[in-house]
Amino acid sequence: MASSRDRQRKLARAKLDRQMARRAAATKRRRQIRAGVGTTLVLLLVVAGSAWALGAFDSEPTDTSAADETCLWTPQNTQGNSNLKDVGEPATTGLPVTGIRTMTVVTNQGSPITVELDLAGAPCAAASITHLASQSFYDNTKCHEIRPEGAVRCGDPSGTGLGGPTYTFYSENVPTAPEASPEASPAPDAAPTYPKGTVAMISNPPGANGSQFLIFFKDHTPTEDPQYPIIGRVTEGLDVVEKIGALPTVDNGAGEKVKPEKDDVVIQSLTVGEPVLDPASPADPAPTGTPSPEASGAPEASASAG
Structure with missing residues (x-):
C-alpha cells in the first residue's frame, strides 16, 4: 500500500x-x-x-507589468496535508515582469538579509512571495534545515518540509546542466550552477512550488540535472547566511543531518518592496556580506496582496 x-x-x-x-x-x-x-x-x-x-x-511611460495571464496557481488538496495554510492566491494578471523587488528577511541571527527578486526571470515566484509576505505568512517561522549542498531552507511554517500555501506554481528559471567536457569532467574555472548568495525555490516534487526557498551560503553545482529554480540573489547580509550555515546540525528524524542542533533560526519578518527597474550598477555584482546602513534599519513595508 x-x-x-x-x-x-x-x-x-x-x-x-x-x-x-x-x-x-x-x-x-x-x-x-x-x-x-x-x-x-x-x-x-x-x-x-x-x-x-x-x-x-x-x-x-514604459509599462512594466503584463496584462495577459502571467501565472497559474494550482489549488492543493488540504485534506491530505494539514500542514498547508490558506491565505488566498496571488493575482494572475497585471504582474510586474521587469526589474526587481527587494525582499528583506529579518532573523534572530543578526542583521537583515536583503534579496533582489528577479521579476523578469521568475515573475510568478516573486508574485507568490509578495502575496505571502503581505499576509505575514513567513513571520515567526523557522528555517528548519541547513542543507548539505550549502543552503539554508526556509519558508515552511510547519517546519516539516511539507508545508506551504494551498496552491502551487510551476518552476521558472531552472538553470541548465553544464555540458560535459571531452575529459568528462567540468573545467576547473567553470562557474557554479548556484553561486553563493543565490536564492532559489525548493519543492517536493520538483516543479510544484509553494513557499519554501533556499539561500545558498556556498557555491553549489549538482551532480545531476538542476532542480531548483533561481528567483534572486542576496545583496546584503550574506555574512548572516554564512553564520547560519555554520551552525551544527542533528538528524531531523528522517535520516538527514540537517536540523539546527541548538539555536532555532527564526524569520521574525519577511517583507517585499515595490517593483523597480534594475538600478544602474555594474552587471551582476558579487553579493556582499556587510549590511548597509539602510539594511540595519526598519524593514520595508510589505507589498499589498497580488
Missing part, C-alpha cells in the same frame, strides 16, 4: 500535469487567434506606421 507521502507526490504530479496541459491549451488558442487576425494586423500596422510618421503618438 502506497505511503501518505507517495500519494501526496502523485497528487502533486497530477496537478502539475494539469497545469502544464492548461498552459499548452492557452498557447494553442493564442496561436489560433494570431493566425486568424494576421491580415487585419498587417493593415493596422500600415495605418499605425502612417500615423506615427505624422507624429500622432506621444511618448508614454
